Amino acid sequence: MRVEIYDRLMAMQRSRRQVLKGAAGAASIAALSSTGVLGSSLGALAAEMSPDEVALRKAIVQIPGVGKGSPTDADWQKVGEMCLGATKANVKEGEFKGVELTFMGLNNQNLHDFLFRGFLKPWEAYTGAKINWIDLAQADYNPRLQQSIATGTVDFDILEMGAPFEGDVGSKGLMSEMPDWVKQQIDFEDLVNYLKPPVGTWDGKQLRVTVDGDTHNFNYRSDYFTDENLAKAWKDEGHAGDWAVPTTWQKVQEVTKFLKGKKDPLTGGDAYGYLDAPKPWGGFGFYFLESRATAYAKYPGQKAWLFDVDTMKPRVNSPAFVRAIQDVIDALPSEPPNQINADPNETCFSQWLGGTGSMLAWWGDAGSNAKTSDSSIVGDVCAFSILPGSDDVYNSQTGKWEKLASGPNFAPNCAYLGWGVYVTKRVDGDSAKHKAAWSAAAHLGGKDLSLWTVMYPSGFQPYRNSHFIIPEWVNAGYDEGFIKSYLDSEGDSYNHPNAAVEPRIPGIFQYYSVAEDILANTFAGKMTAQEGADAIAAAWEKLTDQLGRDQQIKLYKASLGM
Amino acid sequence: MVLKGEATLAAVEDHHYQISSEPISARRKNTGRWLLALATLGLVATLVFQIMTTHGGSISSLSANWRPMVYAYLVWSVAMGISQVLRRGEAGLQALFVLPAVLFTIAVVVFPTLFGFYIASLDWNLSSVEGPHFNGFANFVQLFHDAYYWNAMLNMIYYVVAVLAEYAIAFALALLLNSEIRARKFFRVAFLLPFMLSPVAVSWMIGKSIMEYRFGPAATLARHLGWSQPAFFANPWTARISIEALDAWVFIPFLMILLLAGLQALPREVQEAAKVDGASGWQGFWLVTFPLMLPVSITALIIRIIFKLKLADIVINITSGGPGGATDTVSSYIYRVYRDRANVGYGTALAVLYLIIIILFLTVLIRTTGKWTRDSTRGA
Numbered sequence: 005m006r007v008e009i010y011d012r013l014m015a016m017q018r019s020r021r022q023v024l025k026g027a028a029g030a031a032s033i034a035a036l037s038s039t040g041v042l043g044s045s046l047g048a049l050a051a052e053m054s055p056d057e058v059a060l061r062k063a064i065v066q067i068p069g070v071g072k073g074s075p076t077d078a079d080w081q082k083v084g085e086m087c088l089g090a091t092k093a094n095v096k097e098g099e100f101k102g103v104e105l106t107f108m109g110l111n112n113q114n115l116h117d118f119l120f121r122g123f124l125k126p127w128e129a130y131t132g133a134k135i136n137w138i139d140l141a142q143a144d145y146n147p148r149l150q151q152s153i154a155t156g157t158v159d160f161d162i163l164e165m166g167a168p169f170e171g172d173v174g175s176k177g178l179m180s181e182m183p184d185w186v187k188q189q190i191d192f193e194d195l196v197n198y199l200k201p202p203v204g205t206w207d208g209k210q211l212r213v214t215v216d217g218d219t220h221n222f223n224y225r226s227d228y229f230t231d232e233n234l235a236k237a238w239k240d241e242g243h244a245g246d247w248a249v250p251t252t253w254q255k256v257q258e259v260t261k262f263l264k265g266k267k268d269p270l271t272g273g274d275a276y277g278y279l280d281a282p283k284p285w286g287g288f289g290f291y292f293l294e295s296r297a298t299a300y301a302k303y304p305g306q307k308a309w310l311f312d313v314d315t316m317k318p319r320v321n322s323p324a325f326v327r328a329i330q331d332v333i334d335a336l337p338s339e340p341p342n343q344i345n346a347d348p349n350e351t352c353f354s355q356w357l358g359g360t361g362s363m364l365a366w367w368g369d370a371g372s373n374a375k376t377s378d379s380s381i382v383g384d385v386c387a388f389s390i391l392p393g394s395d396d397v398y399n400s401q402t403g404k405w406e407k408l409a410s411g412p413n414f415a416p417n418c419a420y421l422g423w424g425v426y427v428t429k430r431v432d433g434d435s436a437k438h439k440a441a442w443s444a445a446a447h448l449g450g451k452d453l454s455l456w457t458v459m460y461p462s463g464f465q466p467y468r469n470s471h472f473i474i475p476e477w478v479n480a481g482y483d484e485g486f487i488k489s490y491l492d493s494e495g496d497s498y499n500h501p502n503a504a505v506e507p508r509i510p511g512i513f514q515y516y517s518v519a520e521d522i523l524a525n526t527f528a529g530k531m532t533a534q535e536g537a538d539a540i541a542a543a544w545e546k547l548t549d550q551l552g553r554d555q556q557i558k559l560y561k562a563s564l565g566m
Numbered sequence: 567m568v569l570k571g572e573a574t575l576a577a578v579e580d581h582h583y584q585i586s587s588e589p590i591s592a593r594r595k596n597t598g599r600w601l602l603a604l605a606t607l608g609l610v611a612t613l614v615f616q617i618m619t620t621h622g623g624s625i626s627s628l629s630a631n632w633r634p635m636v637y638a639y640l641v642w643s644v645a646m647g648i649s650q651v652l653r654r655g656e657a658g659l660q661a662l663f664v665l666p667a668v669l670f671t672i673a674v675v676v677f678p679t680l681f682g683f684y685i686a687s688l689d690w691n692l693s694s695v696e697g698p699h700f701n702g703f704a705n706f707v708q709l710f711h712d713a714y715y716w717n718a719m720l721n722m723i724y725y726v727v728a729v730l731a732e733y734a735i736a737f738a739l740a741l742l743l744n745s746e747i748r749a750r751k752f753f754r755v756a757f758l759l760p761f762m763l764s765p766v767a768v769s770w771m772i773g774k775s776i777m778e779y780r781f782g783p784a785a786t787l788a789r790h791l792g793w794s795q796p797a798f799f800a801n802p803w804t805a806r807i808s809i810e811a812l813d814a815w816v817f818i819p820f821l822m823i824l825l826l827a828g829l830q831a832l833p834r835e836v837q838e839a840a841k842v843d844g845a846s847g848w849q850g851f852w853l854v855t856f857p858l859m860l861p862v863s864i865t866a867l868i869i870r871i872i873f874k875l876k877l878a879d880i881v882i883n884i885t886s887g888g889p890g891g892a893t894d895t896v897s898s899y900i901y902r903v904y905r906d907r908a909n910v911g912y913g914t915a916l917a918v919l920y921l922i923i924i925i926l927f928l929t930v931l932i933r934t935t936g937k938w939t940r941d942s943t944r945g946a
Contacts, residue, residue: 147905154692154908172693284886286906342779342797344889345805360780511693517906521714521887528802528890550909552695 053470057452060086062479064456070481074378075460080122087453088126090189091443100440101132105431107444108138109164110145113353115463116164116423120448127447133440135162142286146513153178161431161441167203167212167421171510171559174206180427180438182210189446194468196498198505202565203421212424213449215457217467219497220295220365220391220417221490223374224249227385228362231269238262252412253299253392256363257331263362264338270385271359276340279361280332282527283347287516291419292348293523295365297328298504299394302415304408306401307564309415309504316557318544320519321537323405324398329526329533336527344527357382365391367419368458368465371490375482376461386486388493390416390500416497418505422467425449466494508563511551518543590655598652605645612638643669679921686915692908705915715916718887718894719923724806725813725877725895729870732814733863736821741851743822744829754826761819768816769883773799777808799885802892809893812880817873821866828862829855864935868928875924896920 053061064086067079107124110116117139124135138160140148149169152158153176165173173179187210195214204212228234235247243262250256260277268275281292294310301324302309311318319325336343340360348366356364357373357380364370374386393412396405425445431437447453457464458471459480466472472495477487497503506512519540526536548556612634647665650658686705690698709715743754760768777784777798788796798808832855840850878897881887887894887902900920904913 144905147908150692150908154910175695283888284902340779341795342800345797345799345885347886354778355780358780510695511691511908514691514693514907514909517902521902524886524888525890528888528892530890547691547907550689550691551693555695 060089061452061455061476064452065459065476065480067456070375070459071383072481074376077118077122080119081125083453083456084123084447085126087123087447087450087456088130090450090452091127091130091447094185094189094446095131095439095443097130098132100436100443103131103133103436103440104136105133105161105437105441105444106136106138106159107162107164108140108148108160110142110463111139112142112463113461115461119457119462120164123448123453124444127444131440131443133444135444142288146286149173158428158430161428161437162444163426163428164215164423165212165426166218166423168506168508168512170204170206170211171508171512171563173426174211175510175555175559178429179206179209179211180429180432180441182213182427183442186213186442186446190449191451191468194451194470196467196469196495198418198498198503199422199467202562203508204424212426213445214422214424214467215449215454216422216424216464217494217498218367218418218420218422218465219494219503220291220367220419221371221493221497222389222391223356223364223366223370224387224389225270225362225382225385226387227269228263228275234263234266234269234275237266249387249389250363251389251392253296253328253331253394256392257335259363260335261338268359268362270382273360274340276361277338278335278363279346279351279355280335280339280343280527281346281348281351282332282336282344282524283350284517284520284524285347285349287513287520288420289348289520290516290523291417292365293325293328293332293519294419294504295391295417296331297325298415298417299392299413300324300327300396300398301400302413302502302504303397303399303401303406304413304502306399307505307566308400308560310507311560312400313561313564313566314557316548316553316560318541319400320544321534321541322398322400324400326533326537327398329523329537332527333529333533353377353379365417368490368494369461369463371493372459372465373461375486376459383486384483388489390414390493390497413502414500415502415504416500418497418503421506421508423464466491505564507560509556509559511547514547514551515544518547588655590653595653598649601645601652602649605642605649609638609642639673682914682918685911686918688911690909690911692910698911701911705912706919708912709916709919712916714891714894714899715896717891718896718899721806721892721894722875722877722896725810725874726871728810728814729867729874732818732870733821733867735814736818736866737825737859737863739818739822740825740829741855743826757822758819760816761823763816765813765816765879766883768812769880772815773808773812773880773884799893800889802889805885805889805893809881809885812884813874813877816880817870820873821870824866824869825859825862828859828866831862832858860939864939868932868935871931872924872928 064083067082068075107117107120109120111118117137121135121137127133128135146169149163149165150172152160153172158178163173190213192210196217199214199217201210204210204214229247229249231247238247241262243258250259256278263275263277266275267273280296281289283289298309301319301322307313309319340346340355346355351361351364352366352370353373355361356366356370357377359381371386371388374380375383391414393414395412396407397413398404399406425448427438427441427445431441451468451470454464454468455471455476456462458466459477459482472491474484474488474491477491478484522536522539522543525531526533531539616634643666646669647662650661650665652658654661687700687702688698689701689704739757743750743757747753772784776782779785779797779800784798785796797804799805836854836858837850840854845853876897877895878901881893881895881898882901885893887898896916897920900913900916903909903916907913
C-alpha cells in the first residue's frame with residue numbers, strides 16, 4: 005500500500021479492519037482497471053465498496069462520458085435503471101402499484117426535475133408507483149413554497165428543497181421523519197461532515213435525503229496566470245510580488261484593476277478580472293456579496309457572522325461588509341461594461357463558460373459545467389481554489405480589524421448547504437405511500453447514482469466522502485489535474501475550520517431579497533457603501549420584528565449549533 | 567286566413583311583452599322574504615362558523631377552506647333569485663336576466679377588491695410564525711416613505727409620457743398602411759406580428775439575445791456604427807430607453823391597428839374636399855384627418871396607457887428593475903415585495919394604492935380629453 009493511500013485512510017479515521025478491507029478491495033479494483041491512473045490511489049475507494057459496486061460506478065460514469073456532449077434523458081434513465089439495486093433490496097417488484105405521488109422541484113437549466121424524471125422512470129416501472137410533477141423556476145420556488153406553507157395547501161408528497169428553507173417547514177412540522185431503512189440504503193454516514201446533523205434535521209428528527217453539497221469556491225483561468233505577457237506587464241507596472249493566482253481579496257482587487265485594457269489569452273478579446281453579480285436574482289444574489297465578505301467578517305472561533313447571536317442585530321453594516329460592498333463598487337469599472345446588469349446566472353453560464361473574465365466565485369456548477377457543458381470553452385483553462393482570504397479580519401467583539409499571526413484569514417462561504425429531497429407529512433397516514441415516497445427519495449440520493457450527478461451537469465455538487473475519489477473522475481474522462489483542483493477546492497471549503505455556514509432561519513430569503521434591492525442601488529451609485537449597508541441593516545431589523553425576534557434568535561442559535 | 571294569422575302574431579307579441587298585473591299575494595311575498603332571510607342567515611352562519619373553527623380566525627386558514635363559503639354563496643344566490651320572483655312576480659323574472667351577472671361580478675370583482683383592502687390592512691408575512699394581524703393604516707404610512715415605490719412611480723411617468731412617441735409612430739404607420747402601397751395586406755399582417763409575441767419571449771429573444779453586450783447582433787451593429795461599448799442596460803437612461811423601445815415594439819402594432827380602423831372609417835369625401843380647396847398634404851392631415859381621428863386616438867391612447875401602467879414582464883426578465891431602480895415599474899416592485907419577500911399585507915397595500923391612483927388618473931384623463939376632443943372636433 006502506498007503511503008498516500010495509508011495517510012488518506014488514516015485521515016478518514018478508518019479502523020484497522022476497514023484498512024484491511026480497503027486494501028483487499030483495492031487489489032480487486034486494480035484488476036478491473038485498465039488505466040494506470042486508476043491504480044494509483046485506490047485505497048479510499050476500496051475501503052467502502054464491493055467489486056460489484058466498483059464495477060457499477062465505473063460503468064455509470066461513462067454514460068455518456070466526459071467530453072462527449074451533454075447527457076440526455078436516455079442517459080438519465082439508463083443511469084437510473086443501473087442504480088436500482090439498492091431499491092430492489094428494500095422494495096418488491098410492483099409493491100407500490102396504485103400509489104400516486106406528487107413531486108415538487110426545480111427546472112433550472114433543464115436540470116433537477118428533468119434528471120429526477122429520468123432517474124425515477126425505471127423506479128416507477130419496477131415499483132408500480134406513479135409520480136406527478138410540479139416544476140418550478142428557481143425564482144418561483146420560494147414564493148410557491150411559502151404560499152403552500154402559509155395557506156396550508158401543501159399539495160406535494162416529495163419536495164426538492166434547500167437546507168435554508170428547513171426553518172420554514174421544520175418550524176411548522178410539515179415534514180416526515182426519515183425511517184432507519186432509508187438511512188442505511190443511502191449510506192448516510194458517507195455524507196461529508198458539514199452536511200450531517202444539525203443540517204437536514206429539525207427538532208432532532210432527520211428530514212432530508214441530501215442530494216447536493218454547496219459552497220462557493222474560487223474559479224480562475226489558469227491561462228491568465230501563466231501568460232508571459234501578462235506577467236511582464238504586471239512587473240512593468242510595478243506591482244508587488246509575482247504574477248500569480250490571487251489568494252486574498254486585496255489581490256483580487258489589484259488583479260481586476262490591472263487587467264483592464266489587457267487582452268484575454270484564450271479568446272483574444274478584452275481581458276477581465278473578477279466577475280461580480282450586482283443584479284438581483286431572487287435573493288440568491290446576496291450570496292455573492294457574502295463570498296466577498298466572509299473573509300473580512302468571519303472571525304476564527306466565532307460562529308456568528310451575519311447577525312449578533314443574542315439580539316439578531318445585523319452585522320451587514322459592520323466595517324467588514326461595508327468593505328466588501330466598497331470592493332464591488334471599486335471593481336465594477338474594471339469589469340465588463342454591462343456588468344451592473346449581470347446576475348449570477350449570467351456571470352457563470354454566459355460570461356464565465358463563454359470565456360469572459362478570469363476569476364469567479366460560484367457554486368461547483370461552474371467547475372462541473374466547464375468540462376461537460378456544450379456551451380463551455382474554458383474546460384481546459386479552468387482551475388479552482390477555496391475562496392480568497394483577507395490580510396486582516398474584523399473582530400465584531402472588539403470592533404477592530406486584526407491581522408492574524410497565522411496569516412490571511414480564510415472563511416469559505418458554505419452558501420445554501422445543498423439541495424435535498426424531503427418527504428411531507430401528507431404521506432404519514434398511508435404506509436404504502438410513506439414507503440414509496442421515501443423509497444423514491446432514497447433512489448435519488450443513492451450513493452452510486454449520486455456519483456453520476458456530481459460528475460455531469462445536474463445542479464448538484466460533491467457531498468459525500470466517496471465523491472472525492474479522483475480515479476473515478478479520471479475514469480469518467482476528467483483530466484486528473486483539473487479534477488484534483490476542483491475537488492480540493494470543494495472538499496477544503498466543506499472541511500474548513502472557519503467555514504461560514506448558512507443560517508437556517510425562517511424567511512432567510514426575504515433578508516437576502518431586500519438586501520439585493522438595496523445593493524443594486526448602491527452599486528448603481530445612488531448611495532455610498534455605508535449608506536447602503538445601513539439601509540439593509542434597518543430593513544433586516546424591521547423584518548426580524550415582523551417575523552418574531554425571539555423566535556428568530558432561537559432558531560439562529562440552533563442553526564449555528566449553539 | 568292571412569289576416570287571422572297576423573292578428574294571432576300580434577296577440578302573441580302583446581302577450582310576450584305584457585307585464586303581468588296580477589296582484590301578488592301577501593303569503594307569496596312573505597315566503598320570498600323568509601327564503602331570502604334564511605339563505606342570508608345560512609351565508610352568515612357559514613362565515614362565522616368558518617372563522618370560529620379556524621385557528622384564531624386566521625386569514626390563512628380561512629382561505630384554505632374557501633369551498634363552504636362558495637357553496638353558501640351559490641345557495642344564497644339561487645335563493646335570492648327565487649325570492650325575487652316570489653316577491654316581485656314579473657319584475658322579479660326580469661331581474662333574473664341581470665342577477666347572475668351582478669352576483670358573478672360581486673363574487674369575482676367587488677368582493678376580491680374589498681378583501682384586498684382588508685388584506686392591505688394586515689401585517690402579514692408568510693414566514694411569520696405569528697401569522698397575520700391587523701395593523702390599520704400602517705402599511706399605507708410605510709409606503710409613503712418607501713423610496714423604491716416612489717422611484718418606480720416616477721419611472722411610470724416617464725413610461726407613460728413615452729406613449730405619445732409610440733402614438734406618433736403608430737399613426738405614421740397607420741397612415742402608411744391606409745394609403746395605396748404595394749403589398750399593403752402583407753405589411754398589415756407583418757406589422758402586427760410583434761403584438762402577437764409574448765413580452766416574455768421578446769425579453770429573451772431581443773433583450774437578452776439580440777441586445778446582449780458581447781455577441782448580440784444589435785450590439786455588434788452598434789459597435790460598427792461607432793458605439794465602442796454598446797451596453798444597452800448599464801446606464802440608467804440607456805436602460806430606460808431600451809426597455810421602452812422593447813415595450814413599444816410590442817405594443818405599437820396594437821395602437822396602429824386601432825388607428826387604422828379609425829382611418830378606414832373616415833369618409834373620403836372630406837379629404838377630397840380639402841384637396842379641392844387647395845389644402846397641402848400636411849394641412850390635409852393636421853387640419854382634417856387628425857381632428858377627425860381624435861376620438862379614436864384618445865380611446866387608443868387610454869387603452870395603451872392602461873397597458874403601460876401594468877408594464878412588468880419585460881422589466882423583470884431583463885433588468886430586474888435595474889440599474890439602481892432606473893427601469894423599475896410599480897408592478898415589478900410589487901412583484902418583488904409580494905413574491906420574493908412574501909410580504910402579503912404590504913404588497914397588497916402597494917397594489918391597492920396603485921389601483922386608486924390609476925382610477926383617479928384615468929378619470930381625470932378621460933374627462934379632460936373628452937372635453938378637449940369635443941372642443942377640437944367642434945372647431946374643426
